Amino acid sequence: MRRMNRTPLLAALSLLSLTTPLSAQTATPAPTPAPAPGEIVAAAPATDWIAIAPADLLVMDLAPDARGRARRVIIQLMPAPFSQGWVGNIRTLAAAHWWDGTSVNRVQDNYVVQWGDATEAKALPEGLRVVPESEYANAARLISVRWPRDSSLYWEVGASSDAYTGWNGSGFINGWPMAGQIVAPSSRRMQQPTALQWPVHCYGMVGVGRNLSPDTGTGAELYTVIGHAPRHLDRNIALVGRVIEGIEHLSSLPRGTEALGFYATAEERTSITSVRIATDLPTADQPRFQYLSTESETFARYAEARANRRDPFFNVPAGGADICNIPVPVRRVT
Amino acid sequence: MRRMNRTPLLAALSLLSLTTPLSAQTATPAPTPAPAPGEIVAAAPATDWIAIAPADLLVMDLAPDARGRARRVIIQLMPAPFSQGWVGNIRTLAAAHWWDGTSVNRVQDNYVVQWGDATEAKALPEGLRVVPESEYANAARLISVRWPRDSSLYWEVGASSDAYTGWNGSGFINGWPMAGQIVAPSSRRMQQPTALQWPVHCYGMVGVGRNLSPDTGTGAELYTVIGHAPRHLDRNIALVGRVIEGIEHLSSLPRGTEALGFYATAEERTSITSVRIATDLPTADQPRFQYLSTESETFARYAEARANRRDPFFNVPAGGADICNIPVPVRRVT
Numbered sequence: 001m002r003r004m005n006r007t008p009l010l011a012a013l014s015l016l017s018l019t020t021p022l023s024a025q026t027a028t029p030a031p032t033p034a035p036a037p038g039e040i041v042a043a044a045p046a047t048d049w050i051a052i053a054p055a056d057l058l059v060m061d062l063a064p065d066a067r068g069r070a071r072r073v074i075i076q077l078m079p080a081p082f083s084q085g086w087v088g089n090i091r092t093l094a095a096a097h098w099w100d101g102t103s104v105n106r107v108q109d110n111y112v113v114q115w116g117d118a119t120e121a122k123a124l125p126e127g128l129r130v131v132p133e134s135e136y137a138n139a140a141r142l143i144s145v146r147w148p149r150d151s152s153l154y155w156e157v158g159a160s161s162d163a164y165t166g167w168n169g170s171g172f173i174n175g176w177p178m179a180g181q182i183v184a185p186s187s188r189r190m191q192q193p194t195a196l197q198w199p200v201h202c203y204g205m206v207g208v209g210r211n212l213s214p215d216t217g218t219g220a221e222l223y224t225v226i227g228h229a230p231r232h233l234d235r236n237i238a239l240v241g242r243v244i245e246g247i248e249h250l251s252s253l254p255r256g257t258e259a260l261g262f263y264a265t266a267e268e269r270t271s272i273t274s275v276r277i278a279t280d281l282p283t284a285d286q287p288r289f290q291y292l293s294t295e296s297e298t299f300a301r302y303a304e305a306r307a308n309r310r311d312p313f314f315n316v317p318a319g320g321a322d323i324c325n326i327p328v329p330v331r332r333v334t
Numbered sequence: 335m336r337r338m339n340r341t342p343l344l345a346a347l348s349l350l351s352l353t354t355p356l357s358a359q360t361a362t363p364a365p366t367p368a369p370a371p372g373e374i375v376a377a378a379p380a381t382d383w384i385a386i387a388p389a390d391l392l393v394m395d396l397a398p399d400a401r402g403r404a405r406r407v408i409i410q411l412m413p414a415p416f417s418q419g420w421v422g423n424i425r426t427l428a429a430a431h432w433w434d435g436t437s438v439n440r441v442q443d444n445y446v447v448q449w450g451d452a453t454e455a456k457a458l459p460e461g462l463r464v465v466p467e468s469e470y471a472n473a474a475r476l477i478s479v480r481w482p483r484d485s486s487l488y489w490e491v492g493a494s495s496d497a498y499t500g501w502n503g504s505g506f507i508n509g510w511p512m513a514g515q516i517v518a519p520s521s522r523r524m525q526q527p528t529a530l531q532w533p534v535h536c537y538g539m540v541g542v543g544r545n546l547s548p549d550t551g552t553g554a555e556l557y558t559v560i561g562h563a564p565r566h567l568d569r570n571i572a573l574v575g576r577v578i579e580g581i582e583h584l585s586s587l588p589r590g591t592e593a594l595g596f597y598a599t600a601e602e603r604t605s606i607t608s609v610r611i612a613t614d615l616p617t618a619d620q621p622r623f624q625y626l627s628t629e630s631e632t633f634a635r636y637a638e639a640r641a642n643r644r645d646p647f648f649n650v651p652a653g654g655a656d657i658c659n660i661p662v663p664v665r666r667v668t
Contacts, residue, residue, distance in 0.1 A: 066400070109582045110537050133649060203444050203562045213649050228537045228562050228658050232643050235650040248443045248589040255582040309566050315467060315547055316569040322656060324562050 034310035037302050041329045044298040049290040049331070050175065052076055057278035057287060058094060058241065060115075062104070062249055063271040073246040074278075074287055075206055075224075076330075078239065079174060082199055085131030086208050086238045089219035091277060096125035098220065099275035104253060108261025110227030113250040114209060115272060116220055124220060131216050137198045137235040170200060170323040172294035172303075176242075177202050177323045179234060199239040202229050202324035204247050208238040226251040229324040244289055244330045292329040302329070368644035371636050375663045378632040383624040383665070384509065386410055388612035391621060392428060392575065394449075396438070396583055397605040405604075407580035408612075408621055409540055409558075410664075412573065413508060416533055419465030420542050420572045423553035425611060430459035432554065433609035438587060442595025444561030447584040448543060449606060450554055458554060465550050471532040471569040504534060504657040506628035506637075510576075511536050511657045513568060533573040536563050536658035538581050542572040560585040563658040578623055578664045626663040636663070 035043070056079065062071040077087050093099065099115075102122070106114035170179040180197035199205070206224045210217030216238060224243050243250070253270060256263040263269050278286045292299050306326045308317035369377075390413065396405035411421050427433060433449075436456070440448035504513040514531035533539065536559065543555030550572060558577050577584070587604060590597040597603050612620045626633050640660045642651035 107586075109585055137650065212646055231659065232640070232648070232652045232655065234652065236643075236648050251443055252441075252586050252588055254586055306566070309570075312546055314566070314570050316471065318566045318568065321566065325565065 033312045035305065036309070036311035037305040039311075040298060040302045040305055041292060044292060044296070048293050048296040048298045050293050051333075052244075052289045052291060052330075054278035054286045054288065057289070058090065059274075059276050059278050059281060059287065060099070060272060061274045063273055065249075071246065071249040073249055074244055074289075075241045076244045076289070076291075077241040078176065078199060082176070082197075083135060083238050083240050085129050085135055086217070086219040086240045089128045089131075090222075090240060092125055092127050093218075093220055094275050094277050095280070097274070097276075098122070098125055099272050102272050103269035104250065104272065105256075105269055106223075106260060106262045107226075107250075107253045107255050109255045111225070111230065111261065112223040113226050113253060114221065114223035116209065116222060118266070118269060124218060128218050128220075131238065133214060133216055135216070136238055172299070172323075172326075172328065173197065175291040175294050175328050177205075177326075177328070179323070198235050200229070200323060201225055201231055201233045201237075201239065202242075202327070203227070204243045204327075205239050206241040206243060207233065208240055210237060224250060229322075231324075245287070245332065288333040290331055290333055292331075294328060299328075302326075367646045369639065370643070370645035371639040373645075374632060374636045374639055375626060378626060378630070382627050382630040382632045384627050385667075386578075386623040386625060386664075388620045388622065391578075391612035391623070392424065393608075393610050393612050393615060393621065394433070394606060395608045397607055399583075405580065405583040407583055408578055408623070409575045410578045410623070410625075411575040412510065412533060416510070416531075417469060417572050417574050419463050419469055420551070420553040420574045423462045423465075424556075424574060426459055426461050427552075427554055428609050428611050429614070431608070431610075432456070432459055433606050436606050437603035438584065438606065439590075439603055440557075440594060440596045441560075441584075441587045441589050443589045445559075445564065445595065446557040447560050447587060448555065448557040450543065450556060452600070452603060458552065462552050462554075465572065467548060467550055469550070470572055506633070506657075506660075506662065507531065509625040509628050509662050511539075511660075511662070513657070532569050534563070534657060535559055535565055535567045535573065536576075536661070537561070538577040538661075539573050540575040540577060541567065542574055544571060558584060563656075565658075579621070579666065622667040624665055624667055628662060633662075636660075 056077045058075040058077055060073040060075065062073065064070055077090065078084075102115065102117045104113060104115040105118045106112070170177065172178065177200045178197045179200050201207070203225050206222055208217035208219050209221030209223055219238075219240065222240070224247065226247070254268065255261055256268065258264050292302070303321070303326045305311075307321035308319060310317055390411045392409040392411055394407040394409065396407065398404055411424065412418075436449065436451045438447060438449040439452045440446070504511065506512065511534045512531045513534050535541070538558060540556055540558045542551035542553050543557055544551030553572075553574065556574070558581065560581070588602065589595055590602065592598050626636070637655070637660045639645075641655035642653060644651055
């Protein structure tokens, strides 16, 4: 029982990854440990990082918490050609300051946080579009997919492992997780396969609440995923963006006790003080972010390492990863 | 723009499912809508529900919240033959009241909540076992899997959709999500295929913190999953149970701001007042639960419906579901 010392707090730390090999304590030279996914990302050249335009950032300020601390949530809006009808509506709503004074009304554990106008009495601004259902699944028709140089890496990580598209696949397009029907290159010379694509409901993705079909929602009622990816919502609800900072201000809110996680009383709701497109904020207050190019070699190595952890904590590489377990790295630029 | 009325709050409700068909307002008879997964479960015969022995329930009481409300978390321990070395240690630790006065020390968004002794100074009780790594993946060797009557349903939902086992599969054994290498029946007469199996890291599963290999942890340091299933931890850490009630008391805790979500200060930790096996509580205080037999016809239909939502809210059935999106129904018995 000599080895039966209690697990130190280090055990907790090592749940994710450690970089010090056990063999460092031996006399023989230590083999270089395989890098953890985060280490691969940290070593990316600057050219692998792509700036996110402030015009594509939605900045949501919640009322300060009980201890007076600010709570800011930053959402990256989905780029063209995906979901642009709803994204346009969201820009209109933000320009009208429509969400100011609304609230977070629903927090359902392992599912979603939802916000909007709980009173159902607030008039919508002029100019919102009615977006057809066809825009859920195929807002872009025959979009070119940039195929990675080594095509076995990230598309196949998804393609061989995605539960939701059968023989089809999932992968990344311009920094976003997508599923679709992929037409693979028929020869080495054909580097640009075509595909029908739709965004997927990974943790932190932001979608549009709606009523029964044929309603598709305006964009005034939004939610974000705070649990295991609810992929059954793919192609059934519009996805319009993702939380890239501050999701903890939503995911750690008390769960609502009514059906579907709605709050039982108005007092439980969290007030939204302001929602703006970042370019409408004072210049000094405009946040700047970058994402790791999903077409970069660094991303390919990162995705492969997420699927096959070989850093020192791990004994058995998984041999695969679902697309929502390969979150696209995003970083704040100061 | 006449149809451009704002989305009612109903839109939020309908994110999950609604049972009133749109056609109910028309003169023609409404077709019966396909049942939602929850409706299938609600209609299960009593014989499909299996009692969970109070001896397999770990009852963890946290200190009351800021408003004085009790916070109880109930964990179902994993049954034999899986992870029983660690489960035995957990029983020893609970019998020794070892966790009383310890705390929740780590809350990492979209990952885990972890609890144990933050001081790293508390002596462990006598009699804890050192469990070998071989128990992660194959605590049971050649366990019989009860094959469903219609074998295409839930094992195949997993088998065709699981990202983490290649040509192998995932499915359910005695109410638990498992992955493994499955040896399928070679004929219709062979109803009991054999398999090597391991439990998977779905939302709410409880595991054992450890240090680097060959350490496997004692069970004194525990965590639960509060985000997208971190399946890369499968076969790398022991899974010993799952939270079946009260996970919101853990998942809604403030996220820690130190590395890996550890709290920066002792004041941020949540105190654990008591952890007991339910049979050590006063009889009137012993919770009673049942789970839906994963070998039942009801479960097969429920799993199929999770993979192919046809209830009124949905336009496009997904055609598949990963195993962590088919949570095993558990209910409290009063």
